[in-house]
Amino acid sequence: MPRHEPERTCIVTREARSPAGLIRFVLGPDGQVVPDLRHKLPGRGVWVTARRGMVEEAAKRRLFSRAFKAEARAPETLGEDIERLLRDDMRQGLALANKAGAVITGFHKVEAALAGKPVVALIHAAEAAEDGRRKLANQLRKRLGEAISGFPVIQELSNDELDLALGRSHVIHAALVAGAGSDGFLNRWHRYRSYRGIEADQTGLGNETGEPKTMKPAGTEAE
Numbered sequence: 001m002p003r004h005e006p007e008r009t010c011i012v013t014r015e016a017r018s019p020a021g022l023i024r025f026v027l028g029p030d031g032q033v034v035p036d037l038r039h040k041l042p043g044r045g046v047w048v049t050a051r052r053g054m055v056e057e058a059a060k061r062r063l064f065s066r067a068f069k070a071e072a073r074a075p076e077t078l079g080e081d082i083e084r085l086l087r088d089d090m091r092q093g094l095a096l097a098n099k100a101g102a103v104i105t106g107f108h109k110v111e112a113a114l115a116g117k118p119v120v121a122l123i124h125a126a127e128a129a130e131d132g133r134r135k136l137a138n139q140l141r142k143r144l145g146e147a148i149s150g151f152p153v154i155q156e157l158s159n160d161e162l163d164l165a166l167g168r169s170h171v172i173h174a175a176l177v178a179g180a181g182s183d184g185f186l187n188r189w190h191r192y193r194s195y196r197g198i199e200a201d202q203t204g205l206g207n208e209t210g211e212p213k214t215m216k217p218a219g220t221e222a223e
Contacts, residue, residue: 097181
């Protein structure tokens with residue numbers, strides 16, 4: 001049973017919500033504001049809605065100093081820095097899913113997986129050709145029909161980033177199958193998109209609270 005965390009209050013909006021939709025910050029020994037993406041760093045924490053605009057507003061309005069009741073220095077690049085950290089975190093999540101055997105790579109292997117395996121997401125390199133994307137989408141549509149509109153298609157990572165995460169060369173197309181690691185990666189992807197302001201209902205992974213949900217694998221029947 002997942003551990004329940006009490007709601008926290010965003011220092012920008014003053015709204016209370018689940019920690020899943022917030023970013024925690026602590027104050028470093030040098031007075032620097034430090035993001036705590038894992039909610040594990042020691043010390044008193046303050047919370048900001050997990051959107052880049054909210055983080056930048058907190059820094060601009062010096063809300064960290066007010067919340068910590070101490071001089072808190074937030075770098076001008078804080079919003080950008082967190083986006084990079086979340087992107088790295090997403091890539092690491094894919095690496096973990098791959099180690100757990102939940103990633104299939106190669107166009108023809110992905111195409112075959114869509115026909116018979118419990119695929120929960122498609123992954124395309126940002127540079128992937130439209131022809132390959134379209135052919136795999138058509139294969140997926142044969143299996144899901146209209147439900148394809150809510151199926152996650154991940155295309156934020158570059159070819160180089162996919163190669164790094166998966167430990168192989170020239171990865172253009174991949175499929176994520178249900179299993180250990182797949183939910184963790186999808187949740188990290190959702191968090192990255194949400195931070196950038198991409199609405200959760202475009203991914204089928206979350207809701208307005210910022211809390212992730214699990215996709216039903218392609219080919220499974222509705223309950």
